[in-house]
Amino acid sequence: MSGETVHERRRAAATATVGAAAAAVAVGGWTLVADAASHDAANRWVLVAGAVLAYEVAYLAYHLDADGVGSAFAPPNLVTLVRGGLYAATAGFVFVAPDPTIRWVPAACYGAGVVLDYVDGSLARRTGRTTDLGAKLDLAFDTLGFLVAPLVAVAWGRLPVAYLSLSAARYVYRAGIGWREYRGRSVGDLPPSRIRRPLAALQMGFIAVALAPVLPASVLHPLALVVVAPSLAVFARDYLAVTGRLGSVPSVASEPTDEGGSMK
Incomplete structure (x- = not known):
């Protein structure tokens, strides 16, 4: 058996393992939402959560070669994958009404994911298991969390639509860089x-x-506009910096790097 064949089989096995875990999250989440709210709410939840989970599995499969297939199951990366599952669970509530029986669930899921965001990085540094795959997953899931959680908050009337400018900022930034x-x-x-x-x-x-x-919400809406302004200003400043408008651009262009939450 060729080395390439062995690698492809290991890659397929790793993808299938993570895919099975994602399917378990989808089924378990559907059951919990159905019991707490209704089957209709559960169906709407799993439609969105399932799509996000599928994206996460596909993203992992695409980037598995970054450090070898085995790196997917390094402890820090496992924590990151759990975080991705929590963000997918949060996303599922975007089309679910904020029933009293479930209104704490998105906050709990997203909040747990935020905690794990610090755990996976700390664990990687402490164990010396920092990997390119882990960095890619961390940045992708950070960006995903900043997209889906505000969408749920806006859909539930907890945040103003204007706060979604933070969710869009990273994509606008990357589009500007790509066009340049x-x-x-x-x-x-x-x-x-x-x-x-x-x-x-x-x-x-x-x-x-x-x-x-x-x-x-009467407190959160005006407060959101104050909180989001500095982050948007940093995005604008960084774009001006990397395009040379705030100084000289290095002769060798490089990919912007994330610094623990820059969302780029």
């Missing part, structure tokens, strides 16, 4: 910053609080 590269223009390195990580932590915490039925 397409035209053959240089793109510089993302400058170091002391505020990206604290701002990302602020947004994560605020989203979790917004999802929880604690503060009234």
